[in-house]
Amino acid sequence: MQMTDHFAAFSFVDRITELVPGVRARGVYAVPRDLPAFPSCLVAEAVGQLAAWAAMAHVGFRGRPVAALANETRFHRDVAPGDTLLLGVEIESCDDETVAYAGWAKRGDELVVELADCLGPMLPVEEFDAPAALAERYALLRGAGAEPGRYRGVAAPDVVPGDHVRGESLTATLRVPAAAPFFADHFPRRAVFPATLLLDAQIRLGLQFAGEAADRPAGTVPVPVRMTHVKMRSFIAPGTVLTLGAERANAHAHRIMLSAQANGKSVATARLEYALRKGA
Amino acid sequence: MAQNEITKEEIMAVFPTVAETMADALGCDVDDIKLDVSLIEGLDAESIDFLDMVFRLERAFKIKIPRGKIVENARGTLSEAEFEQKGIVTETGLAQLRAYLSEVPAERFGTPMKVKDIPRLFTPETFCKLVISAQREAA
Numbered sequence: 370m371q372m373t374d375h376f377a378a379f380s381f382v383d384r385i386t387e388l389v390p391g392v393r394a395r396g397v398y399a400v401p402r403d404l405p406a407f408p409s410c411l412v413a414e415a416v417g418q419l420a421a422w423a424a425m426a427h428v429g430f431r432g433r434p435v436a437a438l439a440n441e442t443r444f445h446r447d448v449a450p451g452d453t454l455l456l457g458v459e460i461e462s463c464d465d466e467t468v469a470y471a472g473w474a475k476r477g478d479e480l481v482v483e484l485a486d487c488l489g490p491m492l493p494v495e496e497f498d499a500p501a502a503l504a505e506r507y508a509l510l511r512g513a514g515a516e517p518g519r520y521r522g523v524a525a526p527d528v529v530p531g532d533h534v535r536g537e538s539l540t541a542t543l544r545v546p547a548a549a550p551f552f553a554d555h556f557p558r559r560a561v562f563p564a565t566l567l568l569d570a571q572i573r574l575g576l577q578f579a580g581e582a583a584d585r586p587a588g589t590v591p592v593p594v595r596m597t598h599v600k601m602r603s604f605i606a607p608g609t610v611l612t613l614g615a616e617r618a619n620a621h622a623h624r625i626m627l628s629a630q631a632n633g634k635s636v637a638t639a640r641l642e643y644a645l646r647k648g649a
Numbered sequence: 650m651a652q653n654e655i656t657k658e659e660i661m662a663v664f665p666t667v668a669e670t671m672a673d674a675l676g677c678d679v680d681d682i683k684l685d686v687s688l689i690e691g692l693d694a695e696s697i698d699f700l701d702m703v704f705r706l707e708r709a710f711k712i713k714i715p716r717g718k719i720v721e722n723a724r725g726t727l728s729e730a731e732f733e734q735k736g737i738v739t740e741t742g743l744a745q746l747r748a749y750l751s752e753v754p755a756e757r758f759g760t761p762m763k764v765k766d767i768p769r770l771f772t773p774e775t776f777c778k779l780v781i782s783a784q785r786e787a788a
Contacts, residue, residue: 469704
């Protein structure tokens, strides 16, 4: 692990501007200008990380939340490198076992991403990171703030197309890298493939599936508008080979059921809703 | 209030919402949610699904269900030591568990019964009782 990647390679809160313990938090994150793009899933990650800081501070850094349930995520608009995100979370409940929260990210007055009905189990913090290092980092974020521009991007994971039944289902194989800078930040003592990177890959697969639908009007492209029932069933270790699946949902024209399996066992499920917008 | 005082009428009153909530959490048809089906063995529920179901039930019924509440309710007035020893439910604890989970057929209780296997016994009716208990406590 390179310690320079800690609080840098996968950290998306620059400063916590307001925090009422167990109630709410506000923060900011400046998307580095020199990135090629900044996907909406990482915006959601930023909101989740602010919730995590609020939760950890509330329990005295005994526990840290991990991604488990996100029952409602709404994607309002894209952000661009150079944008500054205003982050907010409302903590519904928080104790040593779970944190439940809702949150949002805005660019100015415009909503970018909204999260609702999110729940994360609180696990012993020392399994993932040094409690003292987290407390020190928290003090920095609550004070002058961290140096912006630390995130350098994430290399696109290796995704190989698999079975395709047009209009019904599409699969792909995602090889989680065995090593990557973000593992030093997520997390230093236990490397876990971030749920939001998995969701980003799943959304891409879902949009590819939607784009190949025979009834898609010419000149339109599918864009994600809502993700529901996100459920992370287990940690994904470096080097894991995942089978991603996108499947048409019955009785809903623009909904796709997303899945991810490792060794035949479900590790994540979600539902994606998309809209067709005029595009290239 | 003692668990056995929950009536069938009370259970049937909350069951439709419980079934709908569970079906949404498990991604199955609401018709698959029978009152007595094993959630783990019959509907492939995993631990995160239990977390999800409790989370959704809290919202659906506007109640608070502390984690581990089912086992706590099942234990009733017994102390932890009276209920289990080294992860195995005691005979006294087993009698209490059978009474609490009266909807579960006797043959589904293990002998010995491991505490970690208790969730294998849970059915939608178990969660109906959980909701009713929480509603009573909030009243």
